Amino acid sequence: MSGWACGIAGCDATFDAVEETVVHQTLDHDGHECRVCGAVVPEGYFAIRHALDEHTRAEFVRAYDADADAVRERERVRAAVEAEADLDAVRARVDADR
Template sequence: MTRWECAIEGDDRQFDNVEDLIVHQSTDHERITCQVCGTVIPDGYFAIKHAFDEHSRAEYVRAYDASAGDVRRRESVKEAIEAAANMGEVIDRLEGGDGSY
């Protein structure tokens, strides 16, 4: 079974399912400000999703002084999470539901 590691600012907590990871990142860590547009978003998966869904790779590279490897790594994380996560459950839990989506 794949374990999902938080990895925000050295947080090495691991989770059995990706939904728990996303909820943890969204609720237990400070929100961050997008360096491209100034939007305040949860760190972790939602920050990566925002960066690559809302901005070009070039904007991301310039704003975050990122390398091509940084971009590939974050795109890989985004793809892996989106392939595994039940986002309906995540949203329900973040909105105060019990996750029984």
């Protein structure tokens, strides 16, 4: 059984490594347009990171009609990815595949 699921609605892809999951989200899915600022960022982990780094929790909640549980879930996903992923390797792989 694979340890990492894509997590993007409608996608049931799973992967053994978190890096493969983030690369998949970045390369195999359309970009995500941020509802707060309009920036287009890769879907999945990078969209979560953008929302948490660039905007306040209140901005996220208002723009996405979310609640505190949704924010905490995204914070949990981000922490899990960053605890295990070699993000420099992800960036290098994405850059090489583009």
